[in-house]
Amino acid sequence: MHFGPHLLLAALEGLVTSAVLALTALGLSLVFGVMRVVNVAHGEFFMLGAVLAWAITTAIGGHPALGFLAALVIAPLIVGAIALVAERLVLRRLNYNPEATIVATIGMLYIIQQLALTFYGPEARPVEPPFSYRILLPWFGYSGYKLSIIAASALLLVATWLVLTRTKIGLIMRATQYDSETAQAFGIPVGRVYGGVFALGAMLAAIAAVLIVPISQAHYLMGQDPLLLSFIVVIIGGLGSLRGTVVAAVLIGLSDGIISMFFSPTLAKIIATLLVAMVLVFRPQGLFGTASR
Amino acid sequence: MTLETLNKGNGIMDKSKTFDLSKTGLTRRTTLKGLAATAGLVTAPGFVRYSQAQSSAPIKIGFQSHRTGIGAAYGRWYEKTTAAAVKAINAAGGINGRQVEVIIEDDGTDPGRGAEVVGKFATQHKTDIVFGTLFSHVVIGSAPAAGEAKIPYFVVSEGHHVASTKLNRYVFQPGITDVKSQIQSMAPWIAANAGKKVTQIFPDFAFGYDHRDYLPPALKAQGADVIAQIAIPPTESSFTKYFPQIPAETEVIYHVMVGPAVLTFVKELGEFYGSNRPQLFGFIDSLEATDINSPGLEFLDGSHFWEGSPRYAQADDTEAQKAYRTAVGIDDNGAAVGDPKDVSTAAHMFGCWETLYVVKKAMEDAGYKGPEDRAKLVEATEALTAFAEGPEHPQGAKTFNGKIHQCFGIQNISKVEGGKLKVVHKTKIEDGLYEAEGDYTTQAL
Numbered sequence: 069m070h071f072g073p074h075l076l077l078a079a080l081e082g083l084v085t086s087a088v089l090a091l092t093a094l095g096l097s098l099v100f101g102v103m104r105v106v107n108v109a110h111g112e113f114f115m116l117g118a119v120l121a122w123a124i125t126t127a128i129g130g131h132p133a134l135g136f137l138a139a140l141v142i143a144p145l146i147v148g149a150i151a152l153v154a155e156r157l158v159l160r161r162l163n164y165n166p167e168a169t170i171v172a173t174i175g176m177l178y179i180i181q182q183l184a185l186t187f188y189g190p191e192a193r194p195v196e197p198p199f200s201y202r203i204l205l206p207w208f209g210y211s212g213y214k215l216s217i218i219a220a221s222a223l224l225l226v227a228t229w230l231v232l233t234r235t236k237i238g239l240i241m242r243a244t245q246y247d248s249e250t251a252q253a254f255g256i257p258v259g260r261v262y263g264g265v266f267a268l269g270a271m272l273a274a275i276a277a278v279l280i281v282p283i284s285q286a287h288y289l290m291g292q293d294p295l296l297l298s299f300i301v302v303i304i305g306g307l308g309s310l311r312g313t314v315v316a317a318v319l320i321g322l323s324d325g326i327i328s329m330f331f332s333p334t335l336a337k338i339i340a341t342l343l344v345a346m347v348l349v350f351r352p353q354g355l356f357g358t359a360s361r
Numbered sequence: 362m363t364l365e366t367l368n369k370g371n372g373i374m375d376k377s378k379t380f381d382l383s384k385t386g387l388t389r390r391t392t393l394k395g396l397a398a399t400a401g402l403v404t405a406p407g408f409v410r411y412s413q414a415q416s417s418a419p420i421k422i423g424f425q426s427h428r429t430g431i432g433a434a435y436g437r438w439y440e441k442t443t444a445a446a447v448k449a450i451n452a453a454g455g456i457n458g459r460q461v462e463v464i465i466e467d468d469g470t471d472p473g474r475g476a477e478v479v480g481k482f483a484t485q486h487k488t489d490i491v492f493g494t495l496f497s498h499v500v501i502g503s504a505p506a507a508g509e510a511k512i513p514y515f516v517v518s519e520g521h522h523v524a525s526t527k528l529n530r531y532v533f534q535p536g537i538t539d540v541k542s543q544i545q546s547m548a549p550w551i552a553a554n555a556g557k558k559v560t561q562i563f564p565d566f567a568f569g570y571d572h573r574d575y576l577p578p579a580l581k582a583q584g585a586d587v588i589a590q591i592a593i594p595p596t597e598s599s600f601t602k603y604f605p606q607i608p609a610e611t612e613v614i615y616h617v618m619v620g621p622a623v624l625t626f627v628k629e630l631g632e633f634y635g636s637n638r639p640q641l642f643g644f645i646d647s648l649e650a651t652d653i654n655s656p657g658l659e660f661l662d663g664s665h666f667w668e669g670s671p672r673y674a675q676a677d678d679t680e681a682q683k684a685y686r687t688a689v690g691i692d693d694n695g696a697a698v699g700d701p702k703d704v705s706t707a708a709h710m711f712g713c714w715e716t717l718y719v720v721k722k723a724m725e726d727a728g729y730k731g732p733e734d735r736a737k738l739v740e741a742t743e744a745l746t747a748f749a750e751g752p753e754h755p756q757g758a759k760t761f762n763g764k765i766h767q768c769f770g771i772q773n774i775s776k777v778e779g780g781k782l783k784v785v786h787k788t789k790i791e792d793g794l795y796e797a798e799g800d801y802t803t804q805a806l
Contacts, residue, residue: 073605074605077601077602077605078602081599081601081602084599085599132656182429185429185433189433190429190433190434190436191434191650191651192623192624192651194624194655194656194657196656196657202632202635204635208604208605208633209632209633209634209635210601210632210633211629211632283599283625283628283629284598284599284622284625285622285625289430289431290598293596293598325602328602329602329605333593333594333597333602334594
């Protein structure tokens with residue numbers, strides 16, 4: 069294959085990775101930004117989204133698009149509810165203490181994972197894409213559904229940005245992030261904001277998973293890679309910065325696609341990790357993060 | 362408590378009968394608590410409940426199972442097959458007149474955990490042997506622990522590592538053939554029927570390396586060539602980015618992928634090539650426990666697979682094969698009876714059944730009494746030479762080379778046709794024989 073088409077394929081693959089990564093990492097970044105909680109169980113919410121998507125599409129049947137749309141709405145809601153319960157039962161009782169919440173979310177990771185293994189099983193199960201249009205380029209064929217993931221993710225990111233910057237809910241969230249004590253003094257129900265943000269973070273991961281599951285399959289261990297990559301993205305972009313998260317996700321996704329296609333996937337991971345190290349040394353707050361006060 | 366029994370229902374280890382507290386008639390809670398504690402103690406590992414002669418105690422087989430981790434689907438079916446075989450052996454009088462008891466420990470499909478589990482079987486459960494491992498990296502990680510504890514370790518792994526004689530004298534693979542032999546016996550068919558220019562796609566770890574190393578020479582001998590080798594990390598979840606590395610002149614894509622991502626692999630290959638694809642030859646390992654009719658797998662129609670034992674019932678199945686399928690509980694499509702979605706790992710799990718019968722034969726030959734006879738058991742296993750086709754070896758006849766601890770048997774090449782796998786070629790035992798690379802019997806016991 070010639071260089072041009074090869075690069076095009078690499079870029080397309082990279083963009084699909086970026087799209088899903090941006091949504092997942094945004095959830096992680098929001099939770100840290102507002103609550104100062106490092107959610108190690110974030111990848112498991114992603115996995116739950118995919119597993120629920122499988123369950124919902126299987127239960128509904130009929131045209132694949134029908135089940136998929138239902139999954140896109142219902143799965144994130146269920147995952148959000150589970151996250152809310154976890155936040156009420158665990159994180160709140162630890163007073164959101166940074167060290168304790170890390171340990172607690174590690175525990176949540178294993179509990180969710182093993183429950184998925186027990187009730188869903190060890191198999192990787194497929195979900196049919198809502199449509200299976202194959203775009204025929206002169207050099208290779210490409211899945212039309214994959215391109216639609218990029219579009220869907222971009223829409224969702226814009227929607228999240230609008231909510232954060234243009235609505236009252238967004239204002240309350242930003243106020244809590246900026247200074248939770250002062251926010252409380254001004255009558256903002258910080259506890260409820262925390263619960264909502266934790267649920268929203270989990271829902272973003274679940275939506276990303278529902279989008280990716282038709283090209284990837286639901287499996288109980290699928291949360292590990294997105295977790296690691298999300299942390300990389302969030303560290304590079306700056307914790308709590310929406311813009312940084314998106315830029316870093318595109319950067320990591322594209323470099324992963326292109327480097328692993330022209331060189332090796334291992335090299336792509338090495339470079340991403342090296343980038344994290346460099347950012348931590350020279351700009352610990354991340355590319356777009358603000359230094360902590 | 363991690364102790365578990367597979368042979369529930371045969372009345373031997375049925376805890377609900379042996380320790381039924383509900384009929385004791387005692388009302389005092391404290392007494393009940395005491396009793397429960399005693400019951401717990403009695404079932405604890407290592408506790409000897411048999412006051413009679415040792416000969417009536419069961420033979421204990423430690424089953425190193427992939428209950429969690431990437432091998433979990435295999436682990437579940439290995440357990441089912443093992444339970445069926447043990448039930449059949451016990452119903453026929455056990456081994457040397459003693460019943461067989463299986464103790465399962467989960468290794469998480471992880472080499473480090475695997476070694477710990479072997480140690481636990483040897484020192485805590487004090488099992489007679491360790492058995493049942495599939496994944497090659499777990500076998501390689503656990504083998505030194507078995508050699509150190511001097512406990513016979515019967516694996517059902519398919520890798521070439523046992524036969525390479527790089528492990529140790531306590532490791533055996535008598536129930537399933539190894540990759541080197543499989544490749545060698547199938548290469549003539551691939552070169553003659555699929556194509557001469559082959560691109561290999563394989564996982565980037567031990568099992569994949571067996572394919573990487575042994576396919577090129579085997580094809581060369583048949584006048585065919587491997588023109589590209591593409592290694593894919595075992596955790597990869599997206600494959601399109603590797604496909605440009607497949608040379609345009611490729612006639613056959615030889616694929617071996619293990620892990621949950623195989624459906625994606627096939628689907629993306631389909632999107633990439635459309636209907637204008639090269640021939641495909643794969644190892645069913647990729648699609649074990651996966652319904653061949655899953656969405657996205659239509660692309661495999663007309664392609665060929667290696668199968669150790671056929672998943673779908675074939676027209677010429679032997680009586681032994683039929684009886685084996687019934688005993689394990691799989692239907693004509695290779696799925697669990699009563700649950701067509703629960704597809705088995707039929708191409709491999711027969712190895713558990715056959716290995717247990719080899720263990721039985723070797724223990725009987727050795728007059729095996731207990732762990733003090735483990736060395737005798739090793740020698741008796743090494744002395745075996747052939748296993749005849751029949752109820753104990755339903756996959757087919759096999760020969761056994763005691764020097765390299767490996768069996769040799771027939772392979773099936775199946776074609777995907779109308780949503781089923783149909784066997785189109787069976788190799789002969791001789792096709793897969795090769796020069797021994799070493800000799801375990803020269804090692805000290």
